[in-house]
Amino acid sequence: MTTVLVTGGAGFIGSHTCVDLLEHDYEVVVVDNYSNSSPAALDRVQKIAGRPLIAYETDLRDRHGLDRVFADHPIDSVIHFAGKKAVGESMQIPLDYYDVNLGGTASLLRVMVEHGVHDLVFSSSCSIYGEADAKPLTEADPARPTNPYARSKWICEQVIGDACRRYPQMHAIALRYFNPIGAHPSGFLGEDPLGVPNNIVPYLLQVAVGRLEQLSVFGGDYDTPDGTAIRDYIHVLDVVEGHRVAMERLHDAPGLRVVNLGTGVGTSVLQLVARLSEAVGRDLPFRIVDRRPGDVPALIADPARANATWGWRARRDLSDMCRDAWRFQSLNMAGYAG
Numbered sequence: 001m002t003t004v005l006v007t008g009g010a011g012f013i014g015s016h017t018c019v020d021l022l023e024h025d026y027e028v029v030v031v032d033n034y035s036n037s038s039p040a041a042l043d044r045v046q047k048i049a050g051r052p053l054i055a056y057e058t059d060l061r062d063r064h065g066l067d068r069v070f071a072d073h074p075i076d077s078v079i080h081f082a083g084k085k086a087v088g089e090s091m092q093i094p095l096d097y098y099d100v101n102l103g104g105t106a107s108l109l110r111v112m113v114e115h116g117v118h119d120l121v122f123s124s125s126c127s128i129y130g131e132a133d134a135k136p137l138t139e140a141d142p143a144r145p146t147n148p149y150a151r152s153k154w155i156c157e158q159v160i161g162d163a164c165r166r167y168p169q170m171h172a173i174a175l176r177y178f179n180p181i182g183a184h185p186s187g188f189l190g191e192d193p194l195g196v197p198n199n200i201v202p203y204l205l206q207v208a209v210g211r212l213e214q215l216s217v218f219g220g221d222y223d224t225p226d227g228t229a230i231r232d233y234i235h236v237l238d239v240v241e242g243h244r245v246a247m248e249r250l251h252d253a254p255g256l257r258v259v260n261l262g263t264g265v266g267t268s269v270l271q272l273v274a275r276l277s278e279a280v281g282r283d284l285p286f287r288i289v290d291r292r293p294g295d296v297p298a299l300i301a302d303p304a305r306a307n308a309t310w311g312w313r314a315r316r317d318l319s320d321m322c323r324d325a326w327r328f329q330s331l332n333m334a335g336y337a338g
């Protein structure tokens with residue numbers, strides 16, 4: 001049995017990854033401080049997968065707590081999701097972002113090395129590309145992060161790279177994902193942020209169930225066909241499959257590798273609102289307001305490397321994403337608490 005430690009395993013992508021790992025016969029150990037998630041997600045993970053996992057309420061910066069987890073389990077690989085992830089918030093509280101994202105990653109790497117664990121898949125972000133041209137982005141494009149969240153992810157990649165140089169037995173892959181949305185098709189697991197959502201799809205879903213009045217579309221004057229910002233939305237299950245493949249292929253090459261996970265398809269905010277409205281069955285209200293500080297006009301992946309290296313490609317389209325996201329929301333009106 002291979003044991004995988006999933007940090008941030010109760011979060012949106014982490015919880016879906018846990019289901020997938022359990023379904024593929026991995027033993028799963030979760031570490032989460034539940035700062036933007038709840039243990040209820042892990043109950044659902046275990047129900048869907050029909051197998052148990054082990055969870056610790058621990059902050060990654062708590063080295064002693066983390067040390068206990070590694071001492072108690074024969075961990076083979078780590079998938080590291082835990083971190084803060086809201087662009088706007090990161091402009092308000094940048095030091096918290098560096099404290100949590102960098103501090104957590106450095107602490108995790110240190111404890112991994114101390115326990116002889118050398119396999120790491122890291123949750124990175126397309127936001128690293130920042131102020132990019134409208135063309136699909138390859139991993140060779142330069143990093144130009146525009147906000148502390150993105151910068152924290154970029155620095156984490158470099159910290160992991162430094163660890164790999166110092167410890168040659170280490171294998172790491174940073175997956176730069178574009179905009180993961182959607183939910184588990186069971187309708188039982190999805191994205192359930194605490195408080196008012198920062199990200200567009202959870203926000204729109206709360207508009208759809210009447211918990212929020214209308215979407216504020218951040219910026220209608222971008223240099224894009226309809227004036228709203230373009231993103232490469234990808235189904236969370238495609239992202240999850242990318243993690244499993246990456247983990248299974250860690251030993252193909254030494255050191256740190258960087259791989260995009262995206263669809264290669266760009267969707268504007270207004271196109272997304274229209275598609276989600278179709279899934280919900282009524283027009284979701286919105287108004288156009290000022291741009292959000294730190295946002296960029298367009299981010300679209302060139303996913304060729306993941307495809308050429310692993311045969312991975314995103315298999316689900318925007319309709320699948322909207323349908324599954326709405327199924328989760330409509331079956332869980334008040335999220336996991338409901």
Ligand code: UD1
Binds near residue numbers: 085
């Ligand atoms: C950001 C990161 C991305 C990361 C994700 C994690 C950037 C550029 N991207 O995505 O790497 O994976 O956070 O959560 O740093 N929007 C509205 N109204 C809203 C909310 C969003 O119009 O209420 C618009 C945004 O301006 C943006 C799009 O919707 O154009 C998507 O926004 P969001 O879901 O917050 O994700 P990103 O900021 O693109």
